[in-house]
Amino acid sequence: MDSSNDEALDIIVTNVVATFRTRCHLNLRTIALEGSNVIYKPEVGKVLMKLRKPKITASIWSSGKIICTGATSEDEAKLGARRLARCLQKLGFKVRFSAFKIVNVLAVCSMPFAIHLIDFTKNNRPIASYEPELHPAATYRIKHLKATVQVFSTGSITVTGPNVQNVATAVEQIYPLLFECQKPLCKIENR
Numbered sequence: 001m002d003s004s005n006d007e008a009l010d011i012i013v014t015n016v017v018a019t020f021r022t023r024c025h026l027n028l029r030t031i032a033l034e035g036s037n038v039i040y041k042p043e044v045g046k047v048l049m050k051l052r053k054p055k056i057t058a059s060i061w062s063s064g065k066i067i068c069t070g071a072t073s074e075d076e077a078k079l080g081a082r083r084l085a086r087c088l089q090k091l092g093f094k095v096r097f098s099a100f101k102i103v104n105v106l107a108v109c110s111m112p113f114a115i116h117l118i119d120f121t122k123n124n125r126p127i128a129s130y131e132p133e134l135h136p137a138a139t140y141r142i143k144h145l146k147a148t149v150q151v152f153s154t155g156s157i158t159v160t161g162p163n164v165q166n167v168a169t170a171v172e173q174i175y176p177l178l179f180e181c182q183k184p185l186c187k188i189e190n191r
Contacts, residue, residue: 009109009110009111009112009171009175010109010110011107011108011109011159011167011168011171012107012108012109013072013073013105013106013107013164013167014072014106014107014108015069015070015071015072015104015105015106016069016070016071016072016073016074016076016077016102016104016105016106016164017067017068017069017077017102017103017104017105017106018067018068018071018074018077018078018081018100018101018102018103019065019066019067019068019099019100019101019103020066020068020081020085020097020098020099020100020101021064021065021066021098021099022064022065022066022085022088022093022095022096022097022098023064023095023096023098024064024093024094024095024096025062025063025064026060026061026062026063026064026088026093027062027093028040028042028045028046028047028060028061028062030091030092031047031049031060031088031091032047034091035047035049035087035091037049037050037051037052038050045061045062046059046060046061047059047060048060049084049087051080051083051084051087054070054071054072054076054077054079054080054083055070055071056068056069056070056071056076056077056080056081056084057069057070058080058081058084060088066081066084067103068080068081068084073164074102074105074163074164077102078100081097081100082097085097102162102163103162104160104161104162105160105161105162105163105164105166105167106158106159106160107158107159107160107164107167107171108156108157108158108159109156109157109158109159109171110154110155110156110157111155111156111157111175111178111182112155113155113178113179113182113183114153114154114155114182114183115151115152115153115154115155115178115181115182115183116153116181116182116183117130117132117137117138117151117152117153117181118130119181120138120151120177120178120181121138123177123180123181124140124177127140127141127142128140128151135150136152136153137150137151137152137158138150138151139151140174140177142170142173142174145161145166145169145170145173146161146162146166147159147160147161147162147166147167147169147170148160148161149170149171149174151174151178153183155178155182157171157174157178159171
């Protein structure tokens with residue numbers, strides 16, 4: 001197998017975190033009493049609101065800042081945020097949807113081979129770190145993409161980055177480095 005082979009890797013986006021502002025003050029008690037699928041957390045000063053479609057959970061603060069988590073694409077995150085803003089409008093708040101931003105994207109990907117983590121860390125020393133006593137994965141940080149890759153010995157990787165494009169670029173960039181540190185296939189001995 002050659003590393004220049006174009007083997008398709010499935011990058012599965014598992015979580016997209018987005019923020020937006022309502023540009024108005026929100027009464028959390030009113031949202032808790034009149035809203036649906038709501039959990040009021042007065043000790044933290046926020047309300048959690050869940051939507052079923054798209055399946056997202058939103059943390060709502062009285063200042064009007066809202067953080068949405070749980071979407072599986074950037075479009076789904078925006079749709080969920082707009083739907084949430086509409087729910088708040090129906091509760092009587094003068095909500096204006098503004099300052100929408102994708103903050104973080106978490107994705108997983110499986111390599112078609114296992115990885116020798118010690119060799120991977122030695123080959124990429126300043127950028128990669130591996131502490132087996134603390135965590136079973138090696139951490140590889142790509143500063144210019146603002147992405148972090150967790151590499152597991154099974155060949156499974158998790159990637160966090162600021163957007164889906166950076167996550168895909170991070171996987172493309174790390175694949176050749178992982179390919180040269182793949183574990184040799186185990187030979188079955190006949191006794």
